Amino acid sequence: MKRILLNNALEAWESAISYADDIMNGMTTLKYRKNFVASLHNATELFIKQRMLDTGDHSVCEKIRANHDPDRKLQDAFNAATDLNEFFLNLLPTDAEKCHSANYSFICKKTDNLFSTYYEENLQDKKIVNTALATLKDLRNDETHFFIDKWTFLKESEFVQLYNFMIVFCKILQEYDLLPFWGIPSGEYEKLDFDKDELKSFCYKDALTSSDLFKEISDVLEDGVDLSCGEDSAFSVSQAIMQCIYQSQPKREIEFDKLWALVETAMHYEMIFISNIKVEETEDGIVEKQCSYLNVDKGK
Known part of the structure; x- marks a missing residue:
């Protein structure tokens, strides 16, 4: 069957x-x-x-609507079916669309x-x-x-x-x-x-801190990570952390989406935060974003 x-x-x-x-x-x-x-x-x-x-x-x-089955042939065939798997398996696509x-x-x-x-x-x-x-x-x-x-x-x-x-x-x-x-x-x-x-x-927060990947992220952030782009989104932070991990472990394989999810959650709980963001204007009016650093607070 x-x-x-x-x-x-x-x-x-x-x-x-x-x-x-x-x-x-x-x-x-x-x-x-x-x-x-x-x-x-x-x-x-x-x-x-x-x-x-x-x-x-x-x-x-x-129940199959009468306007879709005016002569009730489909409804009668369904009512008489003893093997419903077989009935739907052999149903024409046009008739299958009438069944909800x-x-x-x-x-x-x-x-x-x-x-x-x-x-x-x-x-x-x-x-x-x-x-x-x-x-x-x-x-x-x-x-x-x-x-x-x-x-x-x-x-x-x-x-x-x-x-x-x-x-x-x-x-x-x-x-x-x-x-x-x-x-x-x-x-x-x-x-x-x-x-x-x-x-x-x-506990969602405990699940985060117990994660092996988050422990690895924490180790990477121990001394801070350069976030020279100045962006403070979880996506940008994740990119910076990923780059740092690959620099020290070129063969390390990590699913970016999963690292991103952990970082976003950690930032929500204020366990990963950004410090030293400075925005200055030069004489030419160009805005320069100074280096920022990521840090992790394991105690939060």
């Missing part, structure tokens, strides 16, 4: 795991928080809908039944799943429809909740054969596993 949503779901799940790991390693800018929430929301929606398809739950698809899947709020209400056999042995996990799905819905709604603050979106307590939910959800995915492995994965499937220790608490 070809499960039509599974590949898409696995890609989203892998992405959610990757962003969760990045956040744990101190990359806590809005980019990483948003992408974590979006990926996890997408993964849960696709996995739940795939489970609905597997069980023959026709409510996975909202159920919304997130609706499918989340189905999980008590969809995961019932798992809950028989793990009743305590039902609340974890239901509350996390509700949090995901609210976060995604805020992120797409309302104003969000750059540094308060996805509070630390919410990250803990969603991280621990992923531990449970990974077990559920294995229970219903929604992951391409059972037990301990190997090779290409290792990146799809989320067999982690439960988080009791989490």
Whole structure:
């Protein structure tokens, strides 16, 4: 049986795991928080809908509008289908466009039944799943429809909740054969596993200072770094730090985006700051930006 949503779901799940790991390693800018929430929301929606398809739950698809299907042939064919994966797999593209899947709020209400056999042995996990799905819905709604603050979106307590939910959800995915492995994965499937220790608490700032890369940045900044360009953006600061690292370690490989995220977070917490910025005008009216220096305050 070809499960039509599974590949898409696995890609989203892998992405959610990757962003969760990045956040744990101190990359806590809005980019990483948003992408974590979006990926996890997408993964849960696709996995739940795939489970609905597997069980023959026709409510996975909202009623096809009459004006799109005036003779009801498509609706009748859908109602009569006993294998929904097969039905959608063989659907013509023009007919597929007429079918709209159920919304997130609706499918989340189905999980008590969809995961019932798992809950028989793990009743305590039902609340974890239901509350996390509700949090995901609210976060995604805020992120797409309302104003969000750059540094308060996805509070630390919410990250803990969603991280621990992923531990449970990974077990559920294995229970219903929604992951391409059972037990301990190997090779290409290792990146799809989320067999982690439960988080009791989490602090974005502590994640930053515990990061190995931030410790390396701190060592580089111990005596200050020349910022001769005079720019004080996190991007420019990151470039200066990267250049300094490469000068001392030419073969060192660092992902610039990750270093940039750490620097931006550290500047937000005033752990990296710029001093000695001077702007002067010459007799010719040319503005000269004097050398600036980056420093790190590990004690903040």
